[in-house]
Amino acid sequence: MTTFxxxxxxxxxxLFELTAADELGGVDAVQQSVNDIQRFGKSIKxxxxxxxxxxxxxxxQINAVSESQVTDDLKNFLTTNLPAAKKGKAKYKLGVxxxxxxxxxQEETGVPxxxxxxxxxxxxxxxxxxxxxxxxxxxxxxxxAQLGLAHSYSRAKVxxxxxxxxxxxx
Amino acid sequence: xxxxxKVVVEGHRHAGIFIARGKEDALVTRNMAPGESVYGEKRVxxxxxxxxxxxxxxxxxxxxxxxxxxxxxxxxxxxKPGARVLYLGAASGTSVSHVSDVVGPEGCVYAVEFSHRxxxxxxxxxxxxxxxxxxxxxxxHPQKYRMLVPMVDVVFADARIVGLNAQYxxxxxxxxVISIKASCIDSTAPPEAVFARxxxxxxEQQLKPKEQVTLEPYERDHAVVVGVYRPQxxxxx
Numbered sequence: 001m002t003t004f005x006x007x008x009x010x011x012x013x014x015l016f017e018l019t020a021a022d023e024l025g026g027v028d029a030v031q032q033s034v035n036d037i038q039r040f041g042k043s044i045k046x047x048x049x050x051x052x053x054x055x056x057x058x059x060x061q062i063n064a065v066s067e068s069q070v071t072d073d074l075k076n077f078l079t080t081n082l083p084a085a086k087k088g089k090a091k092y093k094l095g096v097x098x099x100x101x102x103x104x105x106q107e108e109t110g111v112p113x114x115x116x117x118x119x120x121x122x123x124x125x126x127x128x129x130x131x132x133x134x135x136x137x138x139x140x141x142x143x144x145a146q147l148g149l150a151h152s153y154s155r156a157k158v159x160x161x162x163x164x165x166x167x168x169x170x
Numbered sequence: 171x172x173x174x175x176k177v178v179v180e181g182h183r184h185a186g187i188f189i190a191r192g193k194e195d196a197l198v199t200r201n202m203a204p205g206e207s208v209y210g211e212k213r214v215x216x217x218x219x220x221x222x223x224x225x226x227x228x229x230x231x232x233x234x235x236x237x238x239x240x241x242x243x244x245x246x247x248x249x250k251p252g253a254r255v256l257y258l259g260a261a262s263g264t265s266v267s268h269v270s271d272v273v274g275p276e277g278c279v280y281a282v283e284f285s286h287r288x289x290x291x292x293x294x295x296x297x298x299x300x301x302x303x304x305x306x307x308x309x310x311h312p313q314k315y316r317m318l319v320p321m322v323d324v325v326f327a328d329a330r331i332v333g334l335n336a337q338y339x340x341x342x343x344x345x346x347v348i349s350i351k352a353s354c355i356d357s358t359a360p361p362e363a364v365f366a367r368x369x370x371x372x373x374e375q376q377l378k379p380k381e382q383v384t385l386e387p388y389e390r391d392h393a394v395v396v397g398v399y400r401p402q403x404x405x406x407x
Contacts, residue, residue: 066314098313128321150303157306
């Protein structure tokens with residue numbers, strides 16, 4: 001059974017394949033190997049990356065992802081890059097960061113999704129080493145994408161809700 | 171700040187923080203956005219040898235728990251030039267603006283605040299500081315902003331949300347700085363007991379406390395706890 005990982009970033013969607021799960025071991029072992037890119041990079045490889053086409057496109061994606069909704073872009077990305085899934089017979093599963101998005105993907109595409117502590121640990125490693133996995137994407141570029149996207153995401157939040165009650169944590 | 175040319179600025183023990191010595195001493199940070207005050211704080215500019223001027227902003231320990239912790243003598247705050255910091259409960263961004271000064275142009279601050287009212291000020295402040303990434307979202311649901319935050323060196327929080335966020339974003343061996351207000355958690359128990367209980371809860375989440383300071387006289391029944399996340403065993407050689 002192959003495992004894929006979906007990693008949503010500010011610059012685009014990434015799909016990773018877990019090539020040597022046995023070498024990584026369980027949750028605790030992954031926690032350790034994440035520090036060592038030599039070891040971690042051997043067990044995980046980039047399968048596909050789809051950069052967002054514009055700032056507006058990125059905003060549309062993050063708004064959907066944070067509400068656990070599957071956009072057409074995400075659906076296309078997954079169906080193009082994952083092996084065809086026959087209902088109930090898929091030979092792989094997709095690790096996702098959040099369970100609700102997982103079930104939405106499963107419903108839309110038939111791809112069996114999984115969200116657990118192990119996937120969470122793997123995604124920590126991907127987050128840490130994202131610049132090593134994707135050629136031409138420096139940490140600095142990612143930071144810039146995050147800055148731009150955070151501003152548009154946050155600006156929309158404060159603007160959109162002017163007439164609503166303030167969100168307070170009590 | 172009064173004193174004009176007489177003010178001398180020295181580096182603090184903590185990198186990125188300074189002390190202005192004039193008529194009265196004050197904690198200051200080097201202004202990332204010279205010419206601007208964020209919340210009406212005083213600014214002081216000091217001429218360098220080459221005639222170049224550097225501007226600093228006074229950091230008020232009564233308004234910032236981090237400044238209070240520094241003056242209370244905390245050993246290490248881990249927030250230093252070049253660091254990537256996740257700051258939870260950023261409010262209007264007064265403290266965040268000083269963290270932005272401390273980490274400087276090579277570092278960045280991911281500032282999370284849920285209240286739209288203070289969030290608006292935070293977003294406006296961030297417009298003038300490219301190393302502040304404003305995130306208007308609920309810090310109890312880090313998955314909502316997972317597209318905006320990388321792995322960070324330090325998490326600062328004033329609430330009990332550090333564990334969940336650390337799981338997503340704090341690198342192995344990264345640091346956390348949290349402030350605990352005893353009366354907010356349990357107003358009937360003595361503060362010391364509340365602090366001890368909270369520290370125990372941290373340990374259960376692989377957050378290993380290293381030191382604790384109380385913020386007297388700046389805050390009452392308030393403690394700042396600094397520690398390390400998933401400490402890495404030193405390699406045996």
